[in-house]
Amino acid sequence: MSTGEPLLEVTDLVKHFPIKAGAIIEREVGRVRAVDGVSLTLREGETLGLVGESGCGKSTLCRLILQLMAPTSGSVRFQGEELVGRSRRDLRPIRRHIQMVFQDPYASLNPRKRIGQIIGDPIELHGLASGAEVKRQVQDLLDRVGLQAEHYNRFPHEFSGGQRQRIGIARALALRPKLIIADEPVSALDVSVQAQIINLLEDLQDEFGLSYLFVAHDLGVVRHVSDRVAVMYLGKIVETASATELYDKPFHPYSTALLSAVPIPDPRRNAARERLILEGDVPSPIDPPSGCRFHTRCRWATEVCSAEEPDMIERERAHLAACHHPRNLEAVAAG
DSSP states (O other): OOOSOEEEEEEEEEEEEEEEEOSSSOEEEEEEEEEEEEEEEEETTOEEEEEOOTTSSHHHHHHHHTTSSOOSEEEEEETTEEOTTOOHHHHHHHHTTEEEEOSOTTTSSOTTSOHHHHHHHHHHHTTSOOTHHHHHHHHHHHHHTTOOGGGGGOOGGGSOHHHHHHHHHHHHHTTOOSEEEEESTTTTSOHHHHHHHHHHHHHHHHHHTOEEEEEESOHHHHHHHOSEEEEEETTEEEEEEEHHHHHHSOOSHHHHHHHHTSOOSSHHHHHHSOOOOOOSOOOOTTSOOSSSTTGGGOTTOOHHHHHSOOOOEEEETTEEEOOSSOSOHHHHHHO
């Protein structure tokens, strides 16, 4: 459970990719606004779910937090230390405490290295162990993620997708991090394997006191694993709340639409409920709409939505939404 102490603080984080043209003299003709002013906080021992459609900037945000790419502007603070602008040498000891589990278990492991090397190299590079002790630690990690010690000398191609993701989790655990960024870690796996990986992540969180930034587009998965949820649309966070509050009373129309797409196990309830189907395509991040970025697809949009960008307002305790016409306010007033 969360201790309440902020572990990660992201403030007004921006990443624009320039679009250049010209055969001889290049000039900037536009920008892809992949991440455009994102702020969020993750506390120790907490799981923050990050949801949104494909292309909204979730994976770019993860890489900015890890400083795998330099942000255009903004701040990323880990345990009170600013990460933006630091050299690779300065970031190295901090990166030990922030690890990542990637989406594709086939592309994230080096096919030329044995599993023992993939998991053991970070331990040696950071000077945590050497020689036979590295092998012992690697075999212990393999056991903790549900694999066997004899897998130490095998290559990635000898494993299934679920087993590869377990290897990726073991590699992330090797340096005993405080924060793991899981970028859609189960989206490429079968449903039965997804449940196994999610249960494994929860068990490891309890055992090692981990914090997770859990990225996904499956809201059913996010609800199961998250303490709080942040909803992202076209490079911006549009709503944040506890998982229970967001699923019971979503304020932003985009959150409402995402939740209406989640199937309900009861066929009668699933058939009886109102479905909110989004019309039109996601706007281009090169030229996002003025005002509220969601207004081009929102059935409740008015003139103010296209003219003014809504502020992130706390509609209920710790439940924030950026919307001029929030939903479910009647339920708040009644409660």
